[in-house]
Amino acid sequence: xxxxxxxxxxxxxxxxxxxxxxxxxxxxxxxxxxxxxxxxxxxxxxxxxxxxxxxxxxxxxxxxxxxxxxxxxxxxxxxxxxxxxxxxxxxxxxxxxxxxxxxxxxxxxxxxxxxxx
Amino acid sequence: xxxxxxxxxxxxxxxxxxxxxxxxxxxxxxxxxxxxxxxxxxxxxxxxxxxxxxxxxxxxxxxxxxxxxxxxxxxxxxxxxxxxxxxxxxxxxxxxxxxxxxxxxxxxxxxxxxx
Numbered sequence: 001x002x003x004x005x006x007x008x009x010x011x012x013x014x015x016x017x018x019x020x021x022x023x024x025x026x027x028x029x030x031x032x033x034x035x036x037x038x039x040x041x042x043x044x045x046x047x048x049x050x051x052x053x054x055x056x057x058x059x060x061x062x063x064x065x066x067x068x069x070x071x072x073x074x075x076x077x078x079x080x081x082x083x084x085x086x087x088x089x090x091x092x093x094x095x096x097x098x099x100x101x102x103x104x105x106x107x108x109x110x111x112x113x114x115x116x117x
Numbered sequence: 118x119x120x121x122x123x124x125x126x127x128x129x130x131x132x133x134x135x136x137x138x139x140x141x142x143x144x145x146x147x148x149x150x151x152x153x154x155x156x157x158x159x160x161x162x163x164x165x166x167x168x169x170x171x172x173x174x175x176x177x178x179x180x181x182x183x184x185x186x187x188x189x190x191x192x193x194x195x196x197x198x199x200x201x202x203x204x205x206x207x208x209x210x211x212x213x214x215x216x217x218x219x220x221x222x223x224x225x226x227x228x229x230x231x232x
Contacts, residue, residue: 042121043161043205043222056219090160105151106220108160 003027004109006091012115013081021076021112023091031097032074033106034066037088049074050097081116088113120144121208123223131231136193138226140206143187150182150189151207155225161205164191196230203227 004025013019025032034046048056049068063085065077074091088111094104122141130136138152149168153161167173167180167189179192189208193200203225210221 040125040224042224043207045219045221048219105163105166106161108162111160 004091004093004107006089006109006112008112009110010113010115012117013078014117015081015083017081018077018079020078021089021091021114023074023076023109025072025074025091025093025107025109027093027095027107029093029095029107030071031094031104032068032071033092033094034074034076035090035092035108037090037111043090047076048097055097078114081114083116086114086116119223120210120221121206121223123204123206123226125224126227127229128226129229129231130196132196132198134196134230136196136200136228136230138191138193138204138206138228140189140191140208140223141187142189142206142208142210142221144208144210145184145187146211147184147187147208149209150180151220152178152180152189152191153205153207153222155203155205157202164204193228196228198230198232201228201230 007022031050033048036044045058046060047066052068063080067075090111091109092106094106120143151166152164154164155161165175165180167182173180177194181190205225206223207220
């Protein structure tokens, strides 16, 4: 497989469920990201990992818990979510983590469409 | 003021015309600017990026950057129905005390190209 793959593509869960989203990148990149995309809103950065170390937690509620066991895999653990958490969750990776010395291009996965009932 | 602003559209152009998509940003220190295309139900994909003032061309696409005016645009020449999508502008914004820059997206402009 190539690029960034996300599973599952679609997930429906109740507010009391626990589920996880998985992301895997096959690009040899060192940084991975979780973004949330809701209707009529811009992409919101949730978490950033660089070389498996979390470098950004963008004021995300604790009901979202990321995990990065290695530079190729990223998880988003979900528990006691709210209906307003229904959205498209996008994983992305970049060659290096963005620093003040420049920027890096993001490659996105296809996304996981989450519906919370 | 939003960090990255785009007109949500839709912008309607006939096939073969030039589509002009605009984006303004708030951080004067921003150095890197990106245009992503997102088809309905799909994930964003990079079209091009620009770092320097002026124009950058890639095939039918031209990105234009004016840092003094804090303005970046994307021109699509000879527009095709397959160009119909949402175009996202993204800008590197200073992350403050964190020491890194974060990529901030606009809400996107929906482009419709009619045959």
